[in-house]
Amino acid sequence: MMKLSFNWFNLILLFPCFYFFYWIDNADRNSKIFPIFYYFYWIYISLLALFSLDMTIFSFLFFPFVLNHESDASSWGVGLLLIVLSLGSDWLDYIFFKKMFRLRQELGKSKGGRH
Known part of the structure; x- marks a missing residue:
């Protein structure tokens, strides 16, 4: 029987994705930690886009091999x-x-490009 386990590492990697939409709407732009989140999200989203692009390329390259066996x-x-x-x-x-x-x-409009 297969045991279902929860991998906390996946949740840690995905938590910034879930928190992003709350943060972008409710962030206090004058707080001291705002630049930390701001630059973290630029790096996080860039890495996420890179891995997403890799997954897209892999998926489209992998799919023709699946088409060779039409019965499966x-x-x-x-x-x-x-x-x-x-x-x-x-x-x-x-x-x-x-x-x-x-x-x-x-x-850029409100603070003269401070961040």
Whole structure:
């Protein structure tokens, strides 16, 4: 029987993703820790986009090998799932970057480009 276990490392890696939308809307732009979160998210989102792009390339390169064996439906499902997950991750990266660029423009207008 397979034992289900929870991997805390995955949660630690994904927590900034979940916290981002709360932070971007409710951040106090005059606080001392705001620049720390601001630059952390620029680095985190850049790395997330890099790995997301790698996953997309891997998915599209992996899928033609699945097509060689048309009878195995589970392989088709895995290939399609990889493609859908990678495109969803790319879309999420686009939203992150769009919100960060909007924040960057707001900071440039309000504080003369301090951050």
